[in-house]
Amino acid sequence: GETVGGFGSFDRWRAFLKQSAERSRLSRRAFIQAGGAGLAVSTLGAAASAPAVAAVGRQWTQIADIVVVGSGAAASVAALAAAKDGAKVLMLEKAPVYGGTSAKSGGAFWVPNNFRLKERGIEDPKASLLAYCAAYSYPHLFDSNSPTLGLGEDVYKLLEAFYDNASPMTDMLREIKAAEIGRFHVLPDGQGTDLPDYGVLDGNNKVPRGRCLGPIKPDGSPGFGAELMRQIKARIDAYGIPLLTSHQVVRLVTDGDGAVLGVEALNDGKEVSFGARKGVIFATGGFTYNRGLCCKNREA
Template identity: 30%
Template sequence: MNETYDVVVVGSGAAGMAAALRASCLGMSVLILEKAHKFGGTSATSGGVLWIPNHGLGTDDSREETLRYLNAVIEGDVRRDRLESFVDQGPEMVAFLRSVGIDLQVMPWSDYFAEYPGARADRSLVCPMYDGRRLEEEFHLIREQFTRFKLLNRYTMDFNEAFGIAAKAPGWIATLARVVGRYWKDWGTRRVTRRDRLLSLGGALIAPMRELLRKRGVELRLGAAVKKLLMEDGRVCGVEVERLGHTRLIRASRGVVVCAGGFEWNQALRDRYFTVAGDRRWSSTPEEANRGELLLAGLEVGADVEFMENGWWVPTMSRPMPGVSNFHEIHQATFDVGRPHSVCVNREGDRFVNEACGYDRFGNAMIQDHLKTGKNAPCWLVFDATFRRKFPAGGYMPSPIMPDRSIGLGEWDHYIYKAPTVAELAVKIGLEPARLESTVQRMNEYARSGVDPEFGRGNTDYDRTFGDARVKPNPCLGHIGLPPFYAVAIDLGDLGTKGGLKVDDRARVLDTQGRPIPGLYAAGNASGSPFGNAYPGAGGTIGPAMVFGYVAANEMARALAAPSGSRVAASA
């Protein structure tokens, strides 16, 4: 072996950073390997939300209430020990992060199954905006947010600012001016880079962990692709790494923690495992990043897998990347599909879901409808001029920000469709006109009554959170009648995969006989979700990822501690 560390962490997203930070604080030497030339992984480009029930930050949540909720929303078999490990270790992980100086704030967002027993609106945590100068030269190496999370692909916004501007909430113009103004007042940064110095959302989560690791002397090696897990006497003892065309063998005396993401960008694996494979290009994670290399490496050393049939679904759409020839950008339509003055239909012109439900539930409904009809994935978001004025539709911002005249001529009737009547719009998008007209007419009746008898749109706190309070009597149902009418195709996108290496309640990777593989751990989307196919609330991906990264470090510390005078205290 060319180098030796106690712990090698593969991947620099939230799971990897949490594992590395905890292991370093427990006294172990750590190396982080990242195959990309930027760090932060999918986490840095995400909303950066952690779903951690009973987190202890001033709420009256409880273990019992959490398990009551999870038991209600999870369908199918999951391993109880792992589920309870997440519930029990989550508050401990939050306490650890706060003890090392990472600020976490409670967001008043409803759980995604708000109608189920035990649901709450205080289990999601975020980090406040972060000043990128604290990373010094590494500020330029953290993954940048996608266009969808920045105003005009330039200005950093936090959640409240983004939601207020997108929905044109009261005071949105002042918010817009504040966001733009603070950027241009930052003369020092403007002389160096176009990039906004402030980091929010996923960047605000990754950056403070990396700052702490830098202070502790933990190396983050970029452009380092792990090609193989190395075995010695039945134990994973290190990794084979390729960097700059050279191969190195790196020993991990205590263990390798696989936090390298899932396999959503590997079409062969999607085709092999997913119920409805979809196209890898529909994914909203960084392009070509998560291809499942470490999943395949795990299989080579005898690891088992679980929950491989599904992803963390989110409705997405694509449009040409402005100013860049021949490239497309994927845009999430996370909340757009449930806004008033719109309806989602399959390719027969029929509704198939409560459009305002959680985005993962929306994706699962697309799958079920596609299995039934063969006419979904993609489906259509149909809306009128009122919607167009108020709300974004994937990559198309509201018309006061992005008027129709600013949309490229080559995009009309190829990416976004427009017609003076619903019937003419139906013809353009290949639907039977009378059928789409009938669907829109029913939606208008529901808007007048405030009741959706088909799917209950607007019945839950979650639905109403992303509606329009100015629309009465139901903030999620608005009349679809002001011409022109528009449509965009909605794809079965994802935030990553729910399946991966099978791990136990101590984050140890299991073989096909259910036995831990010594020296091998996994967390995040590299491992199977503790929730199976469920997505319980905002941050349901990153929360467990960080918890099991933390758990893996604790497990390695326990394994290292000797009965007398160990150099690492497992309780540290």
């Protein structure tokens, strides 16, 4: 049948999502309880009582410098960045196919101050971009006179990190020539007029068009999510990064001091362990299909 960017048939993908959805019904109370357990629960779907296990006497199935959990755009770009810097990388994906929800998305990055804007001489100042994001995402907190725009320092720094790193990320993809990905398209001013930027285009949004970058197909036409992931996967293969599908990460593996040494995963019901010499990167998403995070019903 048809394929999702080369990741498997649509029927196979739909069957996986349907099966996941049927398993993913928990109450809001369970979500709140699980949320207190932190990142290991919210990203891994591990039981709140056992988000990590000790590494005493553990035999690793495989060891890498960096273990990346997930295979969507964020996970794949993180894997490429680590491999570019010389790390031995291993990717683990719960689904039987590569690409995550990115493969079924519109396939565009919203990147402030990107190279296309710079080529056109359009300035996208950091201060106004941060103010726009803060006002749109946190209207009840936004304060233009506050050093952190009314946000908590951690949230403000997260927005800063986004501005500082999003454009260099796309530059990195262009540098390593990830197939056609270096030729990101932007919609011409005469197209997509029904697709304005996010939210109210207030005075803080100095660049209402041009931040959205998408992949170009080999024939020169704009691509979407499946095309984006096809192109990124080609570069992952070129770097020789192993990708293990049908591996659901269920918990962290730590040492006696709590430092992360790797992860445990389930593959066809069998528990396997993967060591990480330098770190584990989580880019899993999947909130809708996570038993520990979904509401069982609207009344719960």
